[in-house]
Amino acid sequence: MGKKAVHFGAGNIGRGFVAEFLHNSGYEVVFCDVMDNLIESLQKNKSYDVIQVGAEGNTTTTITNYRAINSKTHEADVIKEITTADIVTCSVGPNILRFIAPVIAKGVDARPNDATPLAVIACENAIGATDTLAGHIKHEKNTPQHRLEDHHERARYANSAIDRIVPAQDPSAGLDVKLEKFYEWVVDRTPFKDHSCPSVEGIKWVDDLFPYIERKLFTVNTGHAAAAYHGYYHQKTTVYDALQDPEILDEVRRALRETSTLIVGKHGIHEQEQKDYVEKIIVRIGNPHLEDAVERVGRAPLRKLGRKERFIAPATELAEEGKDFAALLDAAEMAFRFQNVEGDEESEELAKIMNDNTPEQVVEKVCGLTTKDKIYPHVVKVVQRVQADA
Numbered sequence: 001m002g003k004k005a006v007h008f009g010a011g012n013i014g015r016g017f018v019a020e021f022l023h024n025s026g027y028e029v030v031f032c033d034v035m036d037n038l039i040e041s042l043q044k045n046k047s048y049d050v051i052q053v054g055a056e057g058n059t060t061t062t063i064t065n066y067r068a069i070n071s072k073t074h075e076a077d078v079i080k081e082i083t084t085a086d087i088v089t090c091s092v093g094p095n096i097l098r099f100i101a102p103v104i105a106k107g108v109d110a111r112p113n114d115a116t117p118l119a120v121i122a123c124e125n126a127i128g129a130t131d132t133l134a135g136h137i138k139h140e141k142n143t144p145q146h147r148l149e150d151h152h153e154r155a156r157y158a159n160s161a162i163d164r165i166v167p168a169q170d171p172s173a174g175l176d177v178k179l180e181k182f183y184e185w186v187v188d189r190t191p192f193k194d195h196s197c198p199s200v201e202g203i204k205w206v207d208d209l210f211p212y213i214e215r216k217l218f219t220v221n222t223g224h225a226a227a228a229y230h231g232y233y234h235q236k237t238t239v240y241d242a243l244q245d246p247e248i249l250d251e252v253r254r255a256l257r258e259t260s261t262l263i264v265g266k267h268g269i270h271e272q273e274q275k276d277y278v279e280k281i282i283v284r285i286g287n288p289h290l291e292d293a294v295e296r297v298g299r300a301p302l303r304k305l306g307r308k309e310r311f312i313a314p315a316t317e318l319a320e321e322g323k324d325f326a327a328l329l330d331a332a333e334m335a336f337r338f339q340n341v342e343g344d345e346e347s348e349e350l351a352k353i354m355n356d357n358t359p360e361q362v363v364e365k366v367c368g369l370t371t372k373d374k375i376y377p378h379v380v381k382v383v384q385r386v387q388a389d390a
């Protein structure tokens with residue numbers, strides 16, 4: 001039998017990046033999603049194109065050998081697929097992991113112990129996303145606790161850091177996905193130490209993922225989000241447009257100088273290497289061919305203002321070390337101003353929270369900070385400023 005991957009979330013990164021790599025590595029991909037029209041389209045069309053765009057011109061890969069299941073309406077089918085799959089991946093968004101966990105749990109539980117354990121890899125922008133998913137899968141609500149003892153015979157969970165800019169797609173593009181040429185998919189090798197790692201061409205396997213995910217989240221995503229939130233505030237359409245404004249570009253560079261201080265100090269990455277990485281990222285996020293809307297990059301501001309996320313996490317650590325975090329707070333301020341953006345539920349929720357709470361309550365609820373954190377009074381001031389302008 002050929003190799004099979006079950007992938008949850010047939011959106012931009014799912015169809016455009018993860019499925020492309022799985023396909024190129026010889027896997028049949030079974031997409032699971034909850035959007036009826038997307039599933040129907042995948043079922044009807046036997047191929048789609050992934051188009052890599054850049055200054056040097058475009059290249060196209062055609063993806064075939066996939067099936068699609070509506071995981072909302074056909075749970076039993078998904079469970080069956082998981083029992084015979086080699087790998088389960090997902091790119092649904094960090095807040096959705098708990099919703100896909102029950103079906104994965106049932107699929108894992110039904111697997112024979114003598115098969116190679118299923119490799120589960122979450123491909124989300126979050127530190128420890130696979131651990132979060134595994135936590136939901138192993139929760140008593142989803143897996144009978146007496147089955148946990150030999151659960152590792154049936155599944156292995158590996159965290160990953162995934163990096164490739166896939167903008168929101170033109171609705172007329174159908175299933176085709178336009179994305180940047182650059183990619184990086186780094187996965188923790190250690191859960192597979194007594195088995196071989198799943199063979200997926202292009203994955204970089206490492207023993208210590210933490211520096212990779214922190215560097216990615218606090219450079220690519222901090223810079224990207226800073227550009228998007230400052231850009232949205234100044235009525236720019238795309239991240240490219242935002243970066244044409246010297247003041248916004250300067251804000252992005254200031255924020256990345258702060259996170260670079262943290263990353264270099266914490267992970268022993270050479271200063272020049274980090275500088276080169278930052279320059280490469282400024283070029284990547286400013287790719288004019290991507291037309292990456294500031295609304296996509298700024299989406300879900302409540303998640304992005306969280307304690308472990310791209311602004312507050314590095315700023316908190318820098319504050320504890322007595323180092324500069326002013327630009328990160330400037331970007332966070334712009335995130336607090338990202339309210340009532342059409343189609344973004346979290347931005348509507350943020351507006352309500354800002355309206356109904358004191359600055360201190362906002363900082364506690366949204367950022368998960370307490371008075372014990374050195375940064376706390378500074379973030380309170382930011383919120384006060386934003387509330388005063390409402």
Ligand SMILES: NC(=O)c1ccc[n+]([C@@H]2O[C@H](COP(=O)([O-])OP(=O)(O)OC[C@H]3O[C@@H](n4cnc5c(N)ncnc54)[C@H](O)[C@@H]3O)[C@@H](O)[C@H]2O)c1
Binds near residue numbers: 033124167
């Ligand atoms: N787009 C990028 O540039 C990029 C790059 C790296 C990582 N990521 C990460 O990948 C994840 C997905 O991002 P995206 O840009 O592909 O978003 P997207 O909105 O294009 O795709 C998400 C998909 O998940 C589906 N989904 C939602 N709930 C589901 C459920 N319960 N079961 C199955 N499917 C469900 C949605 O219908 C949608 O098709 C996020 O965590 C994001 O941070 C995105």
Ligand SMILES: O=P(O)(O)OC[C@@H](O)[C@@H](O)[C@H](O)[C@H](O)CO
Binds near residue numbers: 297299300
């Ligand atoms: O996906 P989010 O919402 O966490 O962040 C938006 C973008 O910054 C992100 O999708 C990037 O395009 C991606 O992380 C690049 O690898």
